[in-house]
Amino acid sequence: MAHGVLFASFTHTGGPRGAGKAESMNWAMLMQQHSLGRGNLLFREMLSAESLTSPHPGYPQLFQTGETYKGHPLLDHQHPHDVFGEIAALYTVPLSSRWEWSAYAALAGEPALGPVAFMHRASASELPAAPLGHHLQDSTHISFGVLTGGLRYDRVRLELSAFNGREPDEKRYNFDFAPLDSWSTRISLAPSKSWVAQYSYGKLIHPEALEVGDEHRHSASLAYTRRWHDGYAAATAIWGRKHKDYTATNSYLLEFTLNFRARNYAFTRIELVDKDELFPGLATNYRIAAFTFGGVRDLVHNRTGQVALGADLTFYKKPAALDATYGQNPVTVQLFLRFRPGLGEHMH
Numbered sequence: 001m002a003h004g005v006l007f008a009s010f011t012h013t014g015g016p017r018g019a020g021k022a023e024s025m026n027w028a029m030l031m032q033q034h035s036l037g038r039g040n041l042l043f044r045e046m047l048s049a050e051s052l053t054s055p056h057p058g059y060p061q062l063f064q065t066g067e068t069y070k071g072h073p074l075l076d077h078q079h080p081h082d083v084f085g086e087i088a089a090l091y092t093v094p095l096s097s098r099w100e101w102s103a104y105a106a107l108a109g110e111p112a113l114g115p116v117a118f119m120h121r122a123s124a125s126e127l128p129a130a131p132l133g134h135h136l137q138d139s140t141h142i143s144f145g146v147l148t149g150g151l152r153y154d155r156v157r158l159e160l161s162a163f164n165g166r167e168p169d170e171k172r173y174n175f176d177f178a179p180l181d182s183w184s185t186r187i188s189l190a191p192s193k194s195w196v197a198q199y200s201y202g203k204l205i206h207p208e209a210l211e212v213g214d215e216h217r218h219s220a221s222l223a224y225t226r227r228w229h230d231g232y233a234a235a236t237a238i239w240g241r242k243h244k245d246y247t248a249t250n251s252y253l254l255e256f257t258l259n260f261r262a263r264n265y266a267f268t269r270i271e272l273v274d275k276d277e278l279f280p281g282l283a284t285n286y287r288i289a290a291f292t293f294g295g296v297r298d299l300v301h302n303r304t305g306q307v308a309l310g311a312d313l314t315f316y317k318k319p320a321a322l323d324a325t326y327g328q329n330p331v332t333v334q335l336f337l338r339f340r341p342g343l344g345e346h347m348h
Contacts, residue, residue: 001032002028002029002030002341003028003029003341004028004340005026005027005119005338005339006024006026006339007025007128007337007338007339008022008336008337008339009023009024009025009059009128009334009335009336009337010022010336011023011060011061011333011334012060012332012333012334013060013061013062013076013330014327014331014332015062015326015327015330016327017062017075017076017326017330018327018330019060019076020060021059021060023058023059024049025050025053025128026048026050027046027048027050027081027119028046028047028048029044029045029046030045030047031043031045036091037093038093039091039092039093039094040091040092041089042089042090042091043088044087044089044090045087045088046084046085046086047084047085048080048081049083050080051080051083051172051173054080055080056069056079056080056170057074057077057079058077058078058079059080059129060076060077061076061077061078061129061132062314062316063076063132063273063278063290063316063326064077064078064134065275065277065278066079066139066167066277067079067167067168067209068169070170071210072280073210073277075277075278078129078130078134080172081142081172082168082173083173084107084142084175085141086106086108086109086110086142087106087108087109088104088105088108088109088146089104089106090102090103090104091104098153098154099151099152099153100152101149101150101151102148102149102150102152103148103149103150104146104147104148104149104150105146105147105148106145106146106147107144107145108143108175109142109146110143110146111140111146111148111161111162111182111184111202112148112150112159112161112185112200113140113161113186113200113201113202113217114137114138114140114141114198114200114219114221114240115137115138115198115223115236115238116138116223118131118138121223121234121236121255122225122232122257123223123234123235123236123255123256123257124255124257124267124269125234125257126265126294126308126310126338127255127257127267127269127292127312128334128336129292129312129314129334131238131251131253131255131269132271132275132288132290133238133240133252133253133271135242136217136240136241136242136249136250136251136273136274137219137238137240137253138240139167140163140165140202140204143164143165144166144168144176144177145164145177145178145180146161146162146164147161147163148161148162148163155189155190155191156187156189157189157190158185158186158187159185159188160183160184160185161186161202162180162181162183163183163184164176164177164179165181165182165203165204165205165206165207165215166209167207167208167209169209181205182207183203184200184202184203184217185200185201185202186198186199186201187199187200194224194226195222195223195224196222196223197220197221198219198220198221199218199219199220200217200220201216201217201218201219202216202217203215203216203217204216204217211244213244213245214244215242215243215244216244217240217241218241220238220239221236221237221239222236222237223236223237230260231258231259231260231261231262232258232259233256233257233258233259234256234257235254235255236253236254236255237253237254238253238254239251239252239253247283247285249273249274249275249276249285250273251271251272251273251274252271252272252273253269253270254269254270255267255268255269255270256269262301263298264295264296264297265295265296265297265308266294266295267293268291268292268294269290269292270289270290270291270292271288271290272288272289273287273289273290274286274288278325286319286321286322287318288316288317288318289316289317289318290314290316291316292313292314293312293313294311294312294313294334295310296308296309296310296338297309297310301342302342303342305340305341305342306338306340306341307337307338308338309336309337309338310335310336310337311334311335312333312334313331313332313333314331316330
């Protein structure tokens, strides 16, 4: 199977730290599967051209932090993703009608930590921007070296991972291998086809390029999806917590996408995030709220592909101490075209 998406967008962020930039967020996904013994072997690859289409320092995003640019902390920008987002194999073996065992190995991949990454969530399918809480919730979705074992009983799954918890370097086209000295565990529950919940914990060994020390991550999420003949509704709620040294930061997210009459989409994302990296060298923590509202309309909607025009606005609530740096009421405006294959038009 082959699938993917490409957003060609122009983003303008307001205030003294604002910027305007045209770029593209994009990824392609490939899967191949074959029966092997009693089980099923699945290969997965995910590739992105963002190192070329959204080069350093990435796309503008007020209050975003995480990773580096030219050896300094990246501020008010979301970094481009690596060329290799996933190069992995998954082997699953049914042990009985209710029990299943799985093993996952990845040169680049995702350990059992956090919810489904934002670019793969149905609730965020029309919103190209990363959440402000990305580095507290699902930033380990690209880890260069992962081993995971899983055991499922009926609708409950337990997973344990050993992985390389260090963040990728600024060279987005290579594999940043390191010892698999970080670990995580995740328990998931799918009580029905519409609901999925998870709680996970991980210990990351020296994850930050410019900071000494380890991190403890906690994550909990609840996702809901309901489909009908000409649309769907999808919602996700996420809590992410990061401990480093003697400080802890939290993030909360609620996002929702509604697809109606096939061609139309309305979406929102509401976040409350603790940020302690807005001023390098100062460990001051600021709580930021962000409110995003947008819509998309498919201009082309057929078995060959979907081409859509979309736009969104993001408003912020922040401490008054940040007014001099960010302005009193900064607003982010994003306009974009979205391209993806037609529904059901996968390559087999």
